[in-house]
Amino acid sequence: MSAHANVQVYGFGSFTRGESKYRDIDILVIYRNLEQLRAFLRDLYELPSDLPVDVISMTPEEERHFDFIRSEGARLVLGPAREV
Template identity: 40%
Template sequence: MTAAEVAAHLLGSCSFLEQFSAYMFGSALRGIGEDVDILVVGPGGEALSQLKRELQAASEFLPLHILYMLPSEERRTDFVAREKCVPLEQVMVATES
């Protein structure tokens, strides 16, 4: 599966992603590697629990590595910029053209 297909699959399968910022990073963006790295930034609580269940089901046959961060953690580490994370919506659109 391409990065765009993975992004489309996750966005289409996981309605709770709308409440979070979700990114792809790592080698999958360059079409290499055997796993897909996903960063999810948002609050904890019930919405996160629901999202984890959705992601588990959506990733049953995908080699996903998912990292969850609170917004304060992401800001403190500057993870999105440092790791060149790309929003899932942008991954999906960028390779559809």
């Protein structure tokens, strides 16, 4: 996944909070253009996983508008800190 230096991935939800009961992994992908997003998702869905992965994707501008990272307590798991 290091080929995806132009996206940021944040975890949020019950799995990221370390709760004992969770049904999926929730991630937020912040991207600048659709090709970056498509490439990341293509690689993500090729990874083996026992849990479903729910993906929300936003541009940096959308994330700032909705303040999603702060409001959900999301944590950066991949990518450069803050601005992409």
